[in-house]
Every structure is written in structure tokens, then in C-alpha cells.
Amino acid sequence: MSETTISTQETELQKLKESMAMMDELWDNASYGMVLVDEKGAIVKWNYEKFLGISEKDVLGKPVQDVIQNTRLHIVVKTGKKEICDVQEINGHNVITSRVPIKKDGKIIGAAGTILFSDTSELHSLAKKMQTLEDTLSKYKGELSKLLEAKFSFEDIVTSNPKMMELKNIAKRVAKTNSTVLIQGESGTGKELFAHAIHKESLRRYGNFVTLNCAAIPKELLEAELFGYEEGAFTGAKKGGKIGKFELAAGGTILLDEIGSMPYEMQSKLLRVLESKEFERVGGTRPIKLDARIISSTNENLENEVQRGEFRRDLYYRLNVIKIDIPPLRNRLEDIELLSKNVTQKLVSDLQVNKKILAQETIDNLKSHHWPGNVRELRNVLERAINFAPKTVILPENLPEYIIRNNKKTSTTTTNKTLKEIVEKTEIEAIKQAITKAQGNRTLAAQQLNIHRTSLYKKMEKYGMQIED
Numbered sequence: 268m269s270e271t272t273i274s275t276q277e278t279e280l281q282k283l284k285e286s287m288a289m290m291d292e293l294w295d296n297a298s299y300g301m302v303l304v305d306e307k308g309a310i311v312k313w314n315y316e317k318f319l320g321i322s323e324k325d326v327l328g329k330p331v332q333d334v335i336q337n338t339r340l341h342i343v344v345k346t347g348k349k350e351i352c353d354v355q356e357i358n359g360h361n362v363i364t365s366r367v368p369i370k371k372d373g374k375i376i377g378a379a380g381t382i383l384f385s386d387t388s389e390l391h392s393l394a395k396k397m398q399t400l401e402d403t404l405s406k407y408k409g410e411l412s413k414l415l416e417a418k419f420s421f422e423d424i425v426t427s428n429p430k431m432m433e434l435k436n437i438a439k440r441v442a443k444t445n446s447t448v449l450i451q452g453e454s455g456t457g458k459e460l461f462a463h464a465i466h467k468e469s470l471r472r473y474g475n476f477v478t479l480n481c482a483a484i485p486k487e488l489l490e491a492e493l494f495g496y497e498e499g500a501f502t503g504a505k506k507g508g509k510i511g512k513f514e515l516a517a518g519g520t521i522l523l524d525e526i527g528s529m530p531y532e533m534q535s536k537l538l539r540v541l542e543s544k545e546f547e548r549v550g551g552t553r554p555i556k557l558d559a560r561i562i563s564s565t566n567e568n569l570e571n572e573v574q575r576g577e578f579r580r581d582l583y584y585r586l587n588v589i590k591i592d593i594p595p596l597r598n599r600l601e602d603i604e605l606l607s608k609n610v611t612q613k614l615v616s617d618l619q620v621n622k623k624i625l626a627q628e629t630i631d632n633l634k635s636h637h638w639p640g641n642v643r644e645l646r647n648v649l650e651r652a653i654n655f656a657p658k659t660v661i662l663p664e665n666l667p668e669y670i671i672r673n674n675k676k677t678s679t680t681t682t683n684k685t686l687k688e689i690v691e692k693t694e695i696e697a698i699k700q701a702i703t704k705a706q707g708n709r710t711l712a713a714q715q716l717n718i719h720r721t722s723l724y725k726k727m728e729k730y731g732m733q734i735e736d
């Protein structure tokens with residue numbers, strides 16, 4: 268035998284010894300106990316000493332059923348079937364055991380028994396811990412899905428204005444389709460409300476409702492936010508990559524809020540996605556099918572943006588399949604009263620305060636405000652008034668100073684005028700209000716004022732009034 272062969276054999280022997288030592292270590296430290304039996308069920312290895320108080324030397328070679336109460340190891344060596352997590356009573360303890368046959372060349376040469384839990388109460392406490400974890404997980408899952416759920420429906424859109432009612436009907440009808448919707452309106456007019464309602468009324472209502480505010484995300488991050496990214500797509504990219512809003516909205520709806528603020532290069536990318544109906548994650552190569560309904564909203568006039576060359580015309584046409592143009596609150600005077608009453612009721616219940624009623628004078632004050640912040644501003648004014656009103660009735664003095672001041676101005680300016688001037692001023696006011704209410708329709712406005720159309724024209728000409736149609 269050569270010298271190299273001898274040294275190879277020595278190395279092999281050394282490795283084997285180390286493995287055996289490791290096995291012994293493992294065996295001795297097995298947490299609750301292990302027993303090995305041969306093919307006849309006689310004990311060949313034992314570390315139940317910790318548990319049963321009997322040492323290995325006293326049991327070696329004995330039939331396992333004579334030593335361990337209720338064991339089935341001597342049966343397992345016959346059946347060859349493993350028994351996992353069985354409850355076995357030993358000396359008054361319910362222990363959880365597993366029994367596994369040991370086979371060599373298909374023949375049973377013994378079996379191993381292990382105690383996994385020395386008492387079932389340990390298992391119960393583990394099960395309890397797992398239950399708590401599962402409950403927490405399902406709570407968070409529930410909260411996440413609530414976040415991605417439409418919160419408002421068409422019933423939440425309060426209005427008695429004919430144009431708004433028509434918009435609600437149009438939106439309800441298109442909700443059932445997959446068409447792209449563009450919602451336009453001043454800030455606080457209820458664009459988001461409409462988007463939620465459309466999703467909730469659609470066949471996609473069980474999918475997610477995802478919002479992306481195009482103005483709030485830095486230009487460089489917008490693409491990753493929309494399309495997601497693959498691991499290592501850029502420095503700082505999260506391990507495992509990140510799902511984008513389009514993927515999150517698959518089967519549901521995505522609201523691209525403040526679309527007018529989308530950077531020009533991103534507009535081209537979005538257009539390509541809308542046309543090809545697929546996209547790729549940043550740094551990815553696999554095309555992903557676009558399965559989200561797109562609703563976009565803007566408080567800028569997108570058509571003007573297109574004229575100025577700031578918004579792509581082709582994208583504008585793509586997004587503008589159905590347009591919902593929400594009129595500002597000042598152009599739907601009848602809504603101010605209805606909304607004020609409705610919002611007050613809701614706020615009273617949300618804020619958990621005593622019942623509040625708006626005095627007619629307070630409503631009149633609210634009606635003559637210009638409402639640049641629309642329904643959001645009205646809501647805020649009412650919330651403040653509810654907090655300021657000491658009694659049930661909300662009086663004008665509970666409104667913010669800037670609203671009352673404007674009203675006082677209109678009424679006091681009449682005091683030092685001649686009757687002719689007062690009549691003229693009142694006429695102008697009445698005409699303005701009637702035209703606003705009729706949304707620029709002069710015939711309707713004349714009917715409401717109970718005067719002839721030509722008479723209305725003459726008066727408007729006399730007062731140099733311009734009408735928006």
C-alpha cells in the first residue's frame with residue numbers, strides 16, 4: 268500500500284470520527300428525548316434519562332414496550348409506517364411523540380422515537396402564540412384591504428343640482444364599463460368622491476382602488492411607483508423589488524390624481540402603456556398585462572394645458588374618453604343649502620356632539636359666499652361652526668369672520684343709496700343668481716324671474732352684464 272493511500276484513509280477515518288462525535292452531541296442534547304430500537308424492538312440507544320429518570324445502561328437490550336409506557340415503537344418496526352405527532356400518555360403526562368421506521372436497502376432495521384413536547388400544555392401555548400400571530404396578520408391584512416377599498420358610493424354625493432344629477436347618472440352608467448374616465452373640477456368639488464363611487468359601482472369593486480397623486484411624487488420616482496421595479500434596478504432599490512401601483516390595481520381601479528402635474532416624459536410612457544395594454548417593471552424584461560381601470564383627475568383645465576404644449580394631446584384624448592366636469596359650488600347655489608344641512612348632520616354624528624341646526628340666516632350667509640375651496644371649504648366652515656355654537660342653533664356669528672364680513676358689505680352698501688340705485692343693485696343680483704342657477708341658460712333664467720327673454724336681454728345690456736353660456 269502506498270504512503271498516499273494510507274494518508275487518504277486516515278483522513279477519511281478522521282472525518283468519520285468527527286461525524287460520529289457530532290451525532291453523539293446531537294443525540295445527547297436532543298431537547299426532550301430520543302430512543303432507538305432494533306428490528307425486534309429492543310432498545311439500542313437511549314436518552315430518555317432526563318424525562319424518565321432511567322439511565323441508558325439499565326435499559327439497553329430490553330424490549331421497548333417493557334420500559335416505555337404506551338409505546339408503539341415495537342409495532343412501527345413491523346408496520347414500517349411512520350407515526351407523526353401522536354399523543355402518548357407516559358407516567359401521567361400527555362406527551363407528543365413521533366415514531367419513524369429506519370430502513371436499509373428497503374428492509375426495516377429498527378425505529379426511532381422522539382418526544383417533541385414533554386407536555387401537551389406546551390403545545391397549547393405554542394398553538395396560542397401561533398393563533399395570536401395569525402390574528403394579528405389577518406387584522407393587518409384587513410386594514411390593508413380597507414385602505415385599498417373605495418370608501419364612497421354614489422349615495423354619498425349629495426346634490427339637487429340638475430347638472431350634477433346628470434353627471435351622477437353618466438358616471439353610474441360608465442362605471443359598468445372599462446372606459447377611461449377623466450374627472451375635472453376645481454379643488455374640493457368632489458373629484459375623489461366621484462372616482463370612489465365609480466369604482467364601487469363597477470364590476471371591479473372587489474379589486475383594489477389605488478390612488479397615485481402625480482403631483483406629490485418626485486419626478487424620478489414616479490415611474491417606479493407606477494410600474495414597480497426589479498431587485499437591483501437602481502441604487503437603493505429594495506431587495507426582492509417592489510410592486511407598482513398598476514400591478515396593485517390589477518382587477519381594480521387606479522386613480523391618477525392631479526394628472527396635469529405628470530412630467531412630459533412620463534406622459535409618453537403612460538401613453539405607450541395605455542396603447543399596448545402592457546408594461547414592464549423598471550429594470551425588468553417581463554411584460555405585465557395592464558388590468559386596471561384608469562380614472563384620472565385634474566383641477567387644471569387640461570385642454571388649456573394641451574394648448575400651451577404642457578400636456579400631450581394624444582394622451583389627453585386617451586384619458587378623456589368620458590369626461591366628468593364638476594361645476595364649482597358657487598354655480599350650484601341650491602346645493603349649498605342641501606350640502607350644509609347634510610354635512611352638518613354627518614359631522615354631528617362623527618364628532619359625537621349634541622344635535623345642531625343651521626339658522627336660515629346662517630344658510631343665507633353661506634349661500635352668498637364665493638366658496639373658492641368648494642365643498643371642502645364648506646365642510647371646514649361647518650365643522651368650525653359646530654364647535655363654536657354653544658346652543659343647538661348655529662347662528663351667523665358662529666361662522667368665520669370672512670364669511671360674515673362679505674355679507675355685511677352687501678347689505679350695508681345699500682343703506683346710503685337712492686331707491687333707484689337699490690332697485691338696480693337688487694335687479695343685478697337677482698339676474699346673476701337666476702343665470703347661475705340656470706347654468707347660463709337665459710331662457711330658463713328669464714322663466715324663473717317671471718320676465719320675458721327679451722326683457723332679460725335688455726336689462727343685461729343696460730347693466731353691461733356678460734353672460735357665460
Ligand SMILES: Nc1ncnc2c1ncn2[C@@H]1O[C@H](COP(=O)(O)OP(=O)(O)OP(=O)(O)O)[C@@H](O)[C@H]1O
Nearest residue numbers: 423424425453454455456457458459460566642643
Ligand atoms: N357632492 C358632495 N356631497 C357630499 N360631500 C362632498 C361632495 N363633494 C365633495 N364632498 C366632500 O368634500 C371634500 C372634498 O372632496 P374631494 O376630496 O373629492 O375633492 P377633490 O375634488 O378631489 O379635491 P382636490 O382637487 O383638492 O383633491 C370631501 O370631504 C368630500 O367628501
Ligand SMILES: [Mg+2]
Nearest residue numbers: 455458459524
Ligand atoms: Mg382630490
